[in-house]
Amino acid sequence: MAAPGRDITVALLGGGTVGGQVARIICENADELASRVGARMVLTGVAVRDLARERAGIDPTLLTTDAASLASSGADVVVELIGGIEPANSWILSAIGAGSSVVTANKALVAERGQYLHDAAEAAGVDLYYEAAVAGAIPLLRPLADSLAGDRVRRVLGIVNGTTNYILTRMDEEAADYAEVLAEAQRLGFAEADPTADVAGYDAAAKAAILASLAFHTRVTLDDVYREGITDVTAEDVAAAKEMGFVVKLLFVAELTQGGLCVRVHPAMVPRSHPLASVRLAFNAVFVEADAAGEVMFYGQGAGGQPTASAVLGDLVTAARHRVTGSLGAAASTHGDFNLLPVTDATTCFYVNLHVIDQPGVLARIAQKFADHGVSISTVRQDGEGDDARLIIRTHAARDGSLYATLADLRSLPEVRQVVGSMRVIRGPGE
Amino acid sequence: MAAPGRDITVALLGGGTVGGQVARIICENADELASRVGARMVLTGVAVRDLARERAGIDPTLLTTDAASLASSGADVVVELIGGIEPANSWILSAIGAGSSVVTANKALVAERGQYLHDAAEAAGVDLYYEAAVAGAIPLLRPLADSLAGDRVRRVLGIVNGTTNYILTRMDEEAADYAEVLAEAQRLGFAEADPTADVAGYDAAAKAAILASLAFHTRVTLDDVYREGITDVTAEDVAAAKEMGFVVKLLFVAELTQGGLCVRVHPAMVPRSHPLASVRLAFNAVFVEADAAGEVMFYGQGAGGQPTASAVLGDLVTAARHRVTGSLGAAASTHGDFNLLPVTDATTCFYVNLHVIDQPGVLARIAQKFADHGVSISTVRQDGEGDDARLIIRTHAARDGSLYATLADLRSLPEVRQVVGSMRVIRGPGE
Numbered sequence: 001m002a003a004p005g006r007d008i009t010v011a012l013l014g015g016g017t018v019g020g021q022v023a024r025i026i027c028e029n030a031d032e033l034a035s036r037v038g039a040r041m042v043l044t045g046v047a048v049r050d051l052a053r054e055r056a057g058i059d060p061t062l063l064t065t066d067a068a069s070l071a072s073s074g075a076d077v078v079v080e081l082i083g084g085i086e087p088a089n090s091w092i093l094s095a096i097g098a099g100s101s102v103v104t105a106n107k108a109l110v111a112e113r114g115q116y117l118h119d120a121a122e123a124a125g126v127d128l129y130y131e132a133a134v135a136g137a138i139p140l141l142r143p144l145a146d147s148l149a150g151d152r153v154r155r156v157l158g159i160v161n162g163t164t165n166y167i168l169t170r171m172d173e174e175a176a177d178y179a180e181v182l183a184e185a186q187r188l189g190f191a192e193a194d195p196t197a198d199v200a201g202y203d204a205a206a207k208a209a210i211l212a213s214l215a216f217h218t219r220v221t222l223d224d225v226y227r228e229g230i231t232d233v234t235a236e237d238v239a240a241a242k243e244m245g246f247v248v249k250l251l252f253v254a255e256l257t258q259g260g261l262c263v264r265v266h267p268a269m270v271p272r273s274h275p276l277a278s279v280r281l282a283f284n285a286v287f288v289e290a291d292a293a294g295e296v297m298f299y300g301q302g303a304g305g306q307p308t309a310s311a312v313l314g315d316l317v318t319a320a321r322h323r324v325t326g327s328l329g330a331a332a333s334t335h336g337d338f339n340l341l342p343v344t345d346a347t348t349c350f351y352v353n354l355h356v357i358d359q360p361g362v363l364a365r366i367a368q369k370f371a372d373h374g375v376s377i378s379t380v381r382q383d384g385e386g387d388d389a390r391l392i393i394r395t396h397a398a399r400d401g402s403l404y405a406t407l408a409d410l411r412s413l414p415e416v417r418q419v420v421g422s423m424r425v426i427r428g429p430g431e
Numbered sequence: 432m433a434a435p436g437r438d439i440t441v442a443l444l445g446g447g448t449v450g451g452q453v454a455r456i457i458c459e460n461a462d463e464l465a466s467r468v469g470a471r472m473v474l475t476g477v478a479v480r481d482l483a484r485e486r487a488g489i490d491p492t493l494l495t496t497d498a499a500s501l502a503s504s505g506a507d508v509v510v511e512l513i514g515g516i517e518p519a520n521s522w523i524l525s526a527i528g529a530g531s532s533v534v535t536a537n538k539a540l541v542a543e544r545g546q547y548l549h550d551a552a553e554a555a556g557v558d559l560y561y562e563a564a565v566a567g568a569i570p571l572l573r574p575l576a577d578s579l580a581g582d583r584v585r586r587v588l589g590i591v592n593g594t595t596n597y598i599l600t601r602m603d604e605e606a607a608d609y610a611e612v613l614a615e616a617q618r619l620g621f622a623e624a625d626p627t628a629d630v631a632g633y634d635a636a637a638k639a640a641i642l643a644s645l646a647f648h649t650r651v652t653l654d655d656v657y658r659e660g661i662t663d664v665t666a667e668d669v670a671a672a673k674e675m676g677f678v679v680k681l682l683f684v685a686e687l688t689q690g691g692l693c694v695r696v697h698p699a700m701v702p703r704s705h706p707l708a709s710v711r712l713a714f715n716a717v718f719v720e721a722d723a724a725g726e727v728m729f730y731g732q733g734a735g736g737q738p739t740a741s742a743v744l745g746d747l748v749t750a751a752r753h754r755v756t757g758s759l760g761a762a763a764s765t766h767g768d769f770n771l772l773p774v775t776d777a778t779t780c781f782y783v784n785l786h787v788i789d790q791p792g793v794l795a796r797i798a799q800k801f802a803d804h805g806v807s808i809s810t811v812r813q814d815g816e817g818d819d820a821r822l823i824i825r826t827h828a829a830r831d832g833s834l835y836a837t838l839a840d841l842r843s844l845p846e847v848r849q850v851v852g853s854m855r856v857i858r859g860p861g862e
Binding site for chain 1: 452456460463464466467562567569570573574577578579580581582612642648677706709721722723724725726727728729730731732735737738740742743744745746747748749753756757758759
């Protein structure tokens with residue numbers, strides 16, 4: 001416990017956009033923060049790579065290039081904003097070893113080594129918080145871990161990548177092509193020059209691992225998450241979804257079934273009546289379905305220096321308060337021991353768009369292929385004629401693996417010119 | 432601190448719908464809860480008024496009519512689910528006096544005596560939680576108090592009364608009359624036989640007081656909240672809103688301006704692009720605007736036995752964990768010392784619907800009245816002719832008091848047959 005009246009020392013690893021914001025707010029809002037924490041917070045150092053760079057809001061005398069020493073200096077709280085696995089991992093472990101509580105925004109590290117870091121923090125009797133690692137400023141991890149602690153979560157799903165949601169929103173609202181919108185998103189700074197981490201779903205998968213671990217009190221790592229990006233989503237898929245009253249979103253879904261827990265990231269059609277459908281552009285939202293709480297959604301900005309800084313500060317204030325009162329937050333509980341299911345065992349509805357030969361009997365032969373795999377068809381719409389004949393099929397809930405086996409069969413059927421598109425469909429609230 | 436291995440004792444005051452759910456979950460999910468708490472939770476008693484009544488899920492040997500003794504029995508956690516000011520207030524104080532942490536769902540009590548109870552809990556070194564008092568199962572109070580603790584909240588607004596939102600949603604979607612929808616809501620159980628607490632805004636005002644106190648770290652009681660209900664909202668207001676791209680909602684708004692903090696409950700027109708516009712039927716949502724976090728929204732079921740029980744259990748698990756680890760949650764900080772502004776000093780936009788005499792020069796004379804009070808007109812639409820001539824006016828942001836002074840003047844103007852409707856208008860995100 002901190003001695004009465006003494007300051008709470010804070011060491012910052014990383015002085016980039018977020019670090020600069022955090023440092024600035026610690027100084028500018030010092031009195032307000034002190035009254036929330038119960039003691040003044042004092043920055044003892046900011047570790048950076050380049051001492052010469054101008055850093056607005058950071059007192060230059062605090063800068064150091066010796067991050068390893070700052071990490072192990074025994075500050076009350078060490079804030080890690082460097083990112084990546086190493087050296088962030090080693091520095092966090094040395095901070096924990098020196099008795100410091102740790103706040104981090106490092107999504108990749110928590111997704112890969114979260115449980116290990118939790119165990120280390122628990123053994124050392126310090127706090128480890130990482131609200132900023134998922135969905136920016138949306139207060140999400142603590143509510144999942146604490147407020148729903150007496151409830152049983154059944155499904156968590158949501159939009160946790162702003163870049164892909166920006167692209168899909170514009171494809172939906174302007175009937176634009178993927179490549180066209182991506183190029184503009186890159187020009188506007190909503191997408192990186194190399195957009196792979198976002199558009200291929202890696203970023204969303206890492207966040208899904210963290211959220212699933214917390215919501216189901218179990219251990220899910222990045223490798224456990226099935227992942228499919230948005231690079232194959234076409235303007236035609238988006239238009240077909242729109243016509244059926246759906247909007248295409250890149251979703252993560254973590255779902256508990258009798259067989260176990262399945263965690264996946266993939267594009268999905270979401271009914272317009274679902275609260276997730278109205279999450280536009282770079283906003284994020286996470287929708288939780290629990291036994292007693294029912295449906296709960298958290299919505300907000302998923303990225304950006306200021307929102308991330310807000311989340312870091314929320315964690316920092318909590319950790320600092322605990323140092324003042326000599327208490328600790330709850331350790332991550334990992335009592336849930338669920339079988340992790342492959343996506344092929346997940347159950348979902350599908351949309352399938354087939355370019356077919358315009359002949360009597362085609363529908364019957366195609367429907368038989370679905371029946372062969374136990375996939376029940378919900379609606380069929382015939383579109384176009386002659387060379388442009390299409391079948392737009394929606395299925396009832398079916399085993400994911402069975403649908404993909406059906407699609408493989410359909411591809412070899414002479415009546416099917418092409419499988420133009422196929423996508424998972426999310427059920428609406430209460431369906 | 433609880434001795435290692437000993438149970439955490441829980442006393443329940445109230446055995447109605449919510450109490451029954453809480454008792455059932457404590458028994459049915461005992462193992463799961465034990466692993467989250469770090470010790471088994473054991474019910475020591477359930478105080479009820481009528482011992483003879485059948486209560487599903489509650490062991491009859493636990494029932495007692497002596498609530499006062501159970502409250503002061505020194506259980507680790509006392510859960511108060513009786514409601515009302517007295518005797519709930521005395522029982523909670525005697526529980527705190529006996530060293531018990533307290534969890535309550537008592538909105539009225541917290542709105543009226545929240546600060547006093549917080550002070551008592553802090554002096555006794557026990558926890559006081561009341562997540563279930565506002566917006567049912569939506570994890571909201573802890574995120575406001577903790578996760579945004581390092582940020583500066585500018586405005587909190589939202590929909591916290593399910594009954595009125597149900598009525599307004601149906602008026603909007605079916606162009607129905609208030610009286611007609613209220614009657615049906617009463618038949619379906621969405622509204623009480625005496626709906627005053629809901630439709631006159633008392634329920635929302637109590638929740639607004641609690642939320643404003645937490646978001647702005649200050650003390651706001653029910654008496655500080657300006658309150659206007661939905662009984663005067665007409666089908667014509669709702670239709671006019673719809674035509675302009677708005678939907679009418681009963682909102683609470685707690686807003687920090689240079690002059691101070693203004694907390695109010697009133698019907699308002701919300702732009703369809705605002706996330707609050709898509710909150711339908713009995714759902715609740717709270718929208719937070721903070722300096723760094725930007726815009727954050729919490730959405731979910733606002734009422735009902737199960738969602739309320741989920742919120743109570745979340746609090747119970749947190750309080751129980753603290754007993755096991757010998758720690759305490761953060762006390763409510765009330766360092767913010769804001770001037771509380773009357774609604775007349777609030778700044779907002781307005782819609783005004785006037786039934787006027789169809790003559791040249793009428794608009795000029797009416798516009799002059801707005802100008803006299805410094806209210807700037809944004810748009811005017813002329814509707815109907817002759818005896819049906821209407822002016823639909825929207826203003827720029829103006830002082831609330833100035834608009835109402837304008838309306839009083841307009842009523843005495845011979846050119847104005849009637850002020851058909853007027854309503855505050857909420858700005859869209861980013862406006």
